[in-house]
Amino acid sequence: MNACRHCGEAVPATRAGSPWCCAGCAAAAAFVAELGLDDFYRLRSAPAPVPREDAALAREWDAPALRVANVRAGRDGDEALLEVDGLRCAACAWLVERALRAQPGVREAALNGTTARLFLRLDPGLPLAPLALVVARLGYRLLPPDAAAAARLRTRRTALKRLAVAGIGTLQSMMFAEALYFGGDAMPPAVRDALRWLGLALAAPVVFYAGAPFLRGARAELARARPGMDLLVTTSVLLAFAASVVETVRGGAAVWFDAAVMFVFLLLATRTVEQRLRERAQAGVERRARALPAQATRLRDGTAELVPAEAIVVGDELALRADEASCVDGTLLDACAAFDESLATGEALPVAKRRGDAVLAGSVCRERGVRIRATRVGADTTLALLARLVARAQAQRPRLARLADRFASASVVVLLAAAALTAIAWQLADPARAVPATLAVLAASCPCALSLAVPAALAAVHGQLAARGVLLLDGDALERLANVDCVVLDKTGTLTRGRAQLGTVDAEPAERTRALAIAAALEHGVPHPLARAFAPHVDARLVASDVRVVAGQGVAGIVDGRRWRLGGPAFAGVAGEDDGRLVLASDGVALARFALEDPLRADSAAAVAALHALGLETILLSGDAAPRVAQAAQRLAIADARARVTPDGKLQAVAALQAAGRRVAMAGDGLNDAAVLARADVGIAMAAGAALAQVRADLVLAGDSPTGIAQAIAEARRTRRVMRQNLAWASAYNLAIVPIAAFGLLPPWLAALGMCGSSLLVTLNALRLARPMRVAPLPSAIAQVLPA
Amino acid sequence: MNALLVLIPVSLVLVGIAVWAFFWAANDGQFDDLETPALAPLLEDAQETPE
Known part of the structure; x- marks a missing residue:
């Protein structure tokens, strides 16, 4: 596989033969060449950022208010002090500076590679938007400066x-x-x-x-x-x-x-x-939280208007252009789209979203424009929360x-x-x-x-881990993490995506729709990752009452006047072998059996291999049925796998390990495993996006990938050594x-x-921690060998 | 010892000039970026190449 000549990412097979990975990079490279700045590729020490489609980013600079706030008349023309986001090395600063200087009307441009501050001297009255466009076309972003930076x-x-x-x-x-x-x-x-x-x-x-x-x-x-x-x-x-x-x-x-x-x-x-x-x-962290766009397009009564980010309230409908970053958390109103969430989670690859999925502030919609409804704004957004959590842990x-x-x-x-x-x-x-x-x-x-x-070492390692989506919420967790010798893994939501899909439905054809609707009514509002599989089948006429969730077993409730139980055969009260399918039954008579499919994450095997490479014992505890747990364990090379473990059982298993003198890290989804995570020496939660707010754990993997567990443990050990x-x-x-x-x-x-x-x-010794160490064998290589 | 009478005041004046020059440079932002300018000598000057 070739690396893109501009951004250094792999060139996909569909573009084989091209030196660039996407049209954006090709365009950026052409633009660099057009400006006569090819030297950039020779001088840089880090790959360039992936360019974003220009118009949207630059448009926010069209607002007169921004110009008034940031430009003042000087002796030799208008002066502006702005910031540029996305600089990775000194060559980046050079490139942006030269590109701006080449623009008509720009008398002087000076960009500081360390502080990312850009000084511009312009012909009086020159609009800023075209300049922002130039910067965006190169893959960087023009930002208004903040007062704190000036004070620093x-x-x-x-x-x-x-x-x-x-x-x-x-x-x-x-x-x-x-x-x-x-x-x-x-x-x-x-x-x-x-x-x-x-x-x-x-x-x-x-x-x-x-x-x-x-x-x-x-x-x-x-x-x-x-x-x-x-x-x-x-x-x-x-x-x-x-x-x-x-x-x-x-x-x-x-x-x-x-x-x-x-x-x-x-x-x-x-x-x-x-x-x-x-x-x-x-x-890193602080600058990321400021990188949100200052404006958004609000849709109201069929018309679109550009409003400042502060004016958006929960419930507003916003239009997000392709390659525009969202300034609020929201839910997706259109059918599907791919989002780049790297700002909030450190995850570099775009994530596919369906209608109703949460869209995080700072995530960028790829390829096409979508509509979202704002659910959290301003200081409540996930990104702001993330910045606060990290800041709090660092302040401890x-x-x-x-x-x-x-x-x-x-x-x-x-x-x-x-x-x-x-x-x-x-x-x-x-x-x-x-x-x-x-x-x-x-x-x-x-x-x-x-x-x-101590503080120098901690500061270095916190910053480095946070940049990769591994957030330490408890300052002492690092010390305990270094002592861990056994990692207990939950399956659903940790090693699997936790986004179950409904597979085969075994029911009388005439009853199929009704069975799905009853199951959907029962699972409505249940926070378990599997529950969402039924969401598309909700029937507004069927509402469950007296719903009782038995963690790890199933859910029971009254729908349409009858008492239903949905879960394993034992819970549902019907005879038959536990084959991992959910049984919907009433009074011991099964109405339907549902097979839920929740495939392993592509990088789970690499994550487990990395844990083994660190000399850690891994144990798989799952509430799932035996055949599926065994299959997953075999694929992940986990020797000790236990199926049908209730949350209480997990608690006991962890307690037993601790009684035997083991130091246990428990990784779960953070919502259903809260008690076990609290009991373990270190609780590690996989929390993508919106779930972050409710999570109770010592360590959160915002990147939604289990490879972070091994990384965190390896860094913790290194920190302890330093x-x-x-x-x-x-x-x-x-x-x-x-x-x-x-x-x-x-x-x-x-x-x-x-x-x-x-x-x-x-x-200086402590600062060695600021550079990440590679712990896992290349995850992508293993992911290709093992089918997901 | 007569040399000292001249040289010591001269050295004090030089110290004064050095401090003043440094303050001017710091206020002028000369030390704000210690990395980017290091690249400047390595580059072709774009403006001198014909369009």
Whole structure:
């Protein structure tokens, strides 16, 4: 199979011979060539996004309000600061920039590949829509900027300026310090004092401007009576500065301005690097939630009108053009369509939808336009919920991080005491070395690396997993997941699509329709995945009353004056072997038997194989009948498969495993298995789209594919390994270095350098987690061997 | 020692200039994007090629 020359996806057989996978990519490539920007393919380091059909995306920029809000008149024409979504590497930014510059009326275009911000200078009055079209034709998207991004930019600039002041100040300070070290004794006292006063003049801005974040932090820590790192840093910096000022004024033996400025500089540098790296690892989720279109076409009384997304209310009917993203959750009103849900679920392939199916905000309708009815809008949409869930999990401080924090906070007090002891001891032994030794202890002991060890790793892994549709809802789940040695899988909805279809119906021909209608009435509103198979057969005249759902067995109720039972033969009360078919019976007489077909997912076998490859035992627990469970187990190579297990039975099975000392992860659909998921050490829910809101689990696979289970476990183990390495390194380093510093064997500057190096090492180690590792054998390869 | 009397003020002036230049550059957005411009020298300049 060939890879598309533009986006890198496989070229389908129907287009064999073409270098492009679809008409869109071919068009984008032609457009790139037309603009004379073929260099893009040579320079890029990531494949380009799949282009979307232009008109719809660009049309939202036709609204005058958007232009008014984002364009202002400048000295040399109109200026606009916008954002471009979909940039994958620096070459993308270059391509968009050049393409825009080539447009008539564009005087200047500058696109920042890191922040995705686009600056435009335009001929006055030039409309934005054609430019948005250019961007869309290349496969990217033009977005209005948000204020938060501007604030972030300001913060970054301020941080850089502080760093520069500290850096330049440190260089110059070292120069004076050097002169004093080597020539201080030979100098006339007047020159020596002059150099010291100059050192003071240089150190003051470094300590009080560049070091302001530390001073502020220390004040906050004191106010809350919770000593932390900033207090330690501030103590050492202020001690060095104050002692030096005193010595300068009274003409003492030595000054340590160089140590003070160097602490500030090295700490700032470490912090800046650490923040940059972390920001980059985390950027994804937030930007995705903002990527929804700002407008939609509302259909009302037969007319279509373009309205802002905020004006849409639940129940509105919207028209979605081909390749337009929906800005609300809704239900599909047209017969069928394929949707790209990658924004919400991380799933790259389009998903086929039927009338009545849920359409997620952010999903893009492929190939043709459809109508949807809004069911959730604004902050209630699945995508917004997803962003909130991830943000909440990230905001949580998991047990390990809290532990490291408490340890770091406690050690600050101990270290301050150690520094005081050092000072007193040296004061008695050799007063001249008291200040440098104390400074070295303070600088060397700062437990920065210790408090970074856990959060840095978690931030990296959360972001990486979320981008692939694996959402951690419980901050502690990762730790438990790493210890799992046994995975219990539910069949329906987890290994199968959970979208059952009605197969053969065994009933008297005359009774067939009525039997289906009765079954449909009974199953109406039942949340089990199989229940929806009957939905097309609902007859409005038949309504079930007194419906009782027996989880894992069937449903009973009164329809048309008679008491019906729908389920396995035992539940329905009729004789006969349990062959997996549902029996509809009344008073022990069967009216019909239904065969429901729920094929395995294409990637289930790969998912189970990946679990085995991780050395995990898998157990299949299903409420389904034995023949079908056995068949599925055989195909998936699961040795331990149990059929006809009631939810209570599942609970007991999990409890029995736990009693035997196993650590169990349970994967289910999250709605019918809630109790078992809660009981297991880690509950993993497969939740596509709308179901996300109700799911109770530690981990949710929004991608609706079981391969995420093995990925999550593998990443959890890797995270555990990295956190252990980090904690071990940080504590070993601090324990080893403090005594050395206390005995005066370590100059203060070297202590500071070592501490910063240690922090950086920990951060860089954690960032290895931001790159996904491949755990499964290629899923698609296996899927082709095994029929679905 | 007379050299010091000249050189030290000169170095302080240079420090002042360096800080001022850096502040100007940061405010001007010179450090906002540290990746894209790295590609610029590798590219043909599109405007110079005839249409």
